[in-house]
Amino acid sequence: MAEKTTILNLTEEEFVHSGNRACTGCGLSIVYRIGLKALGKNSVLVVPPSCLTVLQGLYPVASTKLPCVNVTFASTAAAATGVRSAMMALGKDDVNVVAWAGDGGTSDIGIQALSGACERGDNIIYICYDNEAYMNTGVQRSGTTPQGVLTTTTPIKGKLQVKKDVPAIIAAHGIPYVATASAAFPLDFYDKVKKATTIHGPKYIHVHTPCPPGWGFDTRYTIKVGKLAVETGLFDLYEIENGSFSLSAPSQRLVGKKRPPVSDYFAAQGRFKSLDTDMVNTIQQQVDAKWAA
């Protein structure tokens, strides 16, 4: 990778207005601000219904300074293909075409269009911000909600099924770049988005975005909770570049080290309170086995 971005050389130009409609402590608003800095002015955004629709504001006021088309829920990646096709037809090949969708919009209703765009090799960047439920509609379970999580549609027992591994599904398409990131490590995310702008073909970045109201933690703990997800070994940061896997620094430095127990992460949030000790132990064993491999 090129030189790592630091807080000292991060661009000062902003593409998201302050005072937008995101909730206090929103993990998405961190990565959106940082991600647009990495993309720069010569970019077009494609956004389906999601928290980002809310963040962007209500007509006729918008909080995003980049051109953006809001599209139907299932069509994000196909719409990005449409923008790319138009840019090619108009001879504006240097424009970054960026789909930016939530986890429900990606792992559930939008996965067919995303799979189609990946299979076709369309030259787009697709960013999935994963707050692990349908937060915009009031915390319903999604394909990426982890096992055991209480949502408004898994209100008593918690979600029975495991989290869908979307980056692995997308990587199975053989696209040139897949990465995971976290709102708790914004500069790592910045560098990944920046790298994506230099690669031709489909690029997929899956970014973990803690959500205070949906996950049940105080708004000041967004970064802390996000870091715990990575440091406990539950959410791994990595890149798959042309099929070659590498752990990113925040996860790489856990190798061979003692990690905090996953129970620290669960205890920091209200959404895991239906997990019993057996379940926590089972998850700890799964994480340990994954890291032992």
Place this chain on the structure above:
Amino acid sequence: MHIIESGNVAAATGVKLSRVQVIAAYPITPQTPLTEKLSEFVESEQLTAQYIPVESEHSAMAVCIAASTAGTRAFTATSANGLLYMNEQLHWAVGARLPIVTCVVNRGIGAPWTVWNDQQDSMAQRDVGWIQLYASDHQQIIDSVIKAFRLAQTVSIPVMVCYDGYLLSHTYMPFDLPEQSEVDAFLPPFVPKHFLDPENPGNFNTVTLPDVRPGVDGTMRPGYIEIRHNLHQDLRAALDSYAEIDREFEQRFGRGGSPFVEQYRCDDARFVAVAVGSLSYQLRDVIDTMREDGIAIGVMGVQMYRPFPDQAVASALAGKECVIVFEKALSYGNQGPLYSDIKSTLYRMDDRPIIHNYILGLGGREIKTQQLLDALTESCARPAAIEDTPRWIGLKLQEEHHG
């Protein structure tokens, strides 16, 4: 230059002549030869365009929506369940006021599966806000596609060009191929006022409140209902735009003059049969036969269904004794959609014609000219009352379904 080709190739050639920039399509019978031809045009570099072989019709329209928002001329085509799968996107395309053109190769809808022709697919989309044109032969298909692009970008409303599956899509007819230079003069490039432009960023289709709201500069901007009202008004105004476009097309290409309804032997007619698409041409034979028997009857083909050309329909049917509407579509639980619309148009007349409704040809049931003759003979002999339950032609019901 005249060529003999299929209806689907007529449509594809119209798209090529219109210099479309982005094509997205998903295969569905009987639309497939149209998109195959377009992919051939693109791969052989006879047409400079992006061809996106999408994974669904929903995505086909997504590509068109986004490409059109970005300022390019976009096209797709589909049939039957493919059109229904696009339904959400059809609403989106018109709400976003995008000049997309879509060919609908009319086919019946499942369940049960049918691949054969009727017009339920596009008729079921009559309320989405798209302009709907219907072609009755191959010449009208190619001409309508070219006119559709001009109309769409004139009024910023998408247009469906509909034609009968198999009966037109897969049959071969001679038609005149317009000169590219003439089409270029008729159809200027698409240059939108607002588009996805990093130099002049805008946010398209954002959440819009129920009420009006000031922008950052203090000027009041419309709420949702104003935006939708304006769409309706613009659709009504599209009638005049299309009449003007048709006049210009006729001056340049020598064809046209009946943009809304096509009348055949209607001037002195007491009775008028009405149909959409190729059926209106099949009815001409029947009308000729009945004329030989001294019955004063004509046929009216409806060429534009949305916006509904009520004035053209009213003036065509004023003073007639009986209007007989033949439909390959049905508003289930009510009556044929065209029948309802024509009846509503006749309501304002003091001396309203009697009106009858026949449902026929659903799922490709063969429409025999003799059946049309029998139905018209019956209606002309006894034009007594308006009927609210449509009559069916050619049903072969099992015993237990009678009565």
